[in-house]
Amino acid sequence: MGQVTLRGVSKRYGAVEAVRNFDLEVLDREFLVLLGPSGCGKSTVLRIIAGLEEPDQGTVAIGDRFVNDLEPKDRDIAMVFQNYALYPHMTVQRNIDFPLKCRGMPKPDRDGLVAEAAESLGLTPLLDRRPAQLSGGQRQRVALARAIVRRPEVFLMDEPLSNLDAKLRVQTRTELIELQRRLATTVVYVTHDQIEGMTMANRLAVMNEGALVQVAPPSEVYAHPASLFVARFIGNPPMNTVTGTPARVDGELGIETSGGTIPLTAAQRQAVEASGAAIVAVGIRPERIVIGGTGPLPATVAVVESLGSEHHVICRLADDQEVVVRLGTDIPVPKEGPTVRLGFESEYLHLFDAGTGDRIGP
Ligand SMILES: Nc1ncnc2c1ncn2[C@@H]1O[C@H](COP(=O)(O)OP(=O)(O)O)[C@@H](O)[C@H]1O
Ligand SMILES: [Mg+2]
Known part of the structure; x- marks a missing residue:
């Protein structure tokens, strides 16, 4: 089961309280969007779930396990960032294959999984290309394919669309939602873009200055904002x-x-x-x-x-x-x-x- 539970999680960098006493429950197979202005602590929360950052206080559970003491690679998560971090010298095929190879899976098994991940993202005709020969949108799809190929319980995505132009962003938004439904996995998706949050989320978790201010479906956040901050942050014009x-x-x-x-x-x-x-x-x-x-x-x-x-x-x-x-x-x-x-x-x-x-x- 892919639920993610944070209890009393705090993280401080010197004088900055990046995350303050965070309680959040992400449900199994939910698309949860962590939304808030730049610098409010979204990436820090995501990195704590991933295990890339250690909380000062509090517990993190994924599925029915506490994972505070587990390495990122043992947490059954995959992360997709804004900059796709593809290996420039490898073909699309080898980029997608990389996480499986690292885990020592035999080649025949890997080939089937890579083909399936590539197919589901429309990358089959591009398998022999290198990242430099791809558009921004295609690169982001390769990064997604590399994330889904291991079939993790939970996907963590940090502003994955912000490097795409406006039109491609809208298109990829739809593709991501369809992908999540097809794979039936849990997604924690970070963005500062309220339109992305409103359109993609099952539930929005709105953050301000390190704290969670409202967790509810987008329509509820729009109709009943819990604070003046949320009221002004969601909606255009505000x-x-x-x-x-x-x-x-x-x-x-x-x-x-x-x-x-x-x-x-x-x-x-x-x-x-x-x-x-x-x-x-x-x-x-x-x-x-x-x-x-x-x-x-x-x-x-x-x-x-x-x-x-x-x-x-x-x-x-x-x-x-x-x-x-x-x-x-x-x-x-x-x-x-x-x-x-x-x-x-x-x-x-x-x-x-x-x-x-x-x-x-x-
Ligand atoms: N490694 C770090 N060292 C010092 N300060 C950091 C570090 N990472 C994040 N911060 C600070 O913590 C706050 C939250 O950062 P971040 O989680 O990246 O916000 P967001 O992703 O919402 O833009 C910011 O004030 C940021 O400057
Ligand atoms: Mg960030």
Whole structure:
């Protein structure tokens, strides 16, 4: 079984706490994406699972074994990096064969496995070439073939697509998902790219500054971000946030901003009161805002960006806070300059304690 379990794992490099008290359970056959900004500790977590780095504290288990004391080669994992690390003097055939040969497997057995791995990645016509005679995408596929040829329980991938151009990245993304389903293995996949995370993951594990901040399916992370950090990190354009203070207007609790008071649902009013937050960050996704009508926030239309499939309308509130509205192409584009009103359903608001960044309410 290919589950991976980290318990209380910490790792420090001098003054830098690269990984802080990490508890994570990757399920058997799951595609788990470790997502976070550059420098937040993703590679360190992956290297600890691989055994390339020793944790200061905590335990690592793969399947039903604790592996803290096992060498990387004994952990039944394969790792794929951003730079493919192929042997330049070897053919594709010999590159893929290398891990099997190292393990002393007899040649007839190896040939069958290499042929199968090459076939599953469309590399059969390229077996006699050397890495220099391949495109970037083909090289990355050779690196993948070399990883799958041993049929490990767990694949660890560290930003494996970041050296590919945009189009190839999208194509290889799909291939990787199909490969993982076909092989029915566990994948722990590291990326700083939220689109990759959203599209590939069964579950996302979002990291910030060495700590795990939310582990959930992508749709859940998008719909219910656990903190202000997650809210702003996931989504493009990012979630808008407007800060204000809880205040009663006509006896009913709302969030008072310098541009207007934002009404809340009954559940939100209760949650804000229970939280005791002094300043609340109100989050609203760009696609949840309507322009015009009787919305609570007056704003001027600063810039309209047309992307072909959608429009991004950048608005400015009275106090200069910026709000981006995403409109479909079936909706008329507002003119730049005039004052409009921004409206939304309160149930689509995300509330956070601006002091701690924690989510308020459901
Ligand atoms: N071998 C090392 N020596 C010193 N600092 C390191 C080392 N490896 C990583 N770090 C630091 O630990 C933090 C996390 O690094 P890393 O795990 O590579 O982040 P990520 O993969 O998310 O970009 C960073 O601040 C990085 O500079
Ligand atoms: Mg990294």
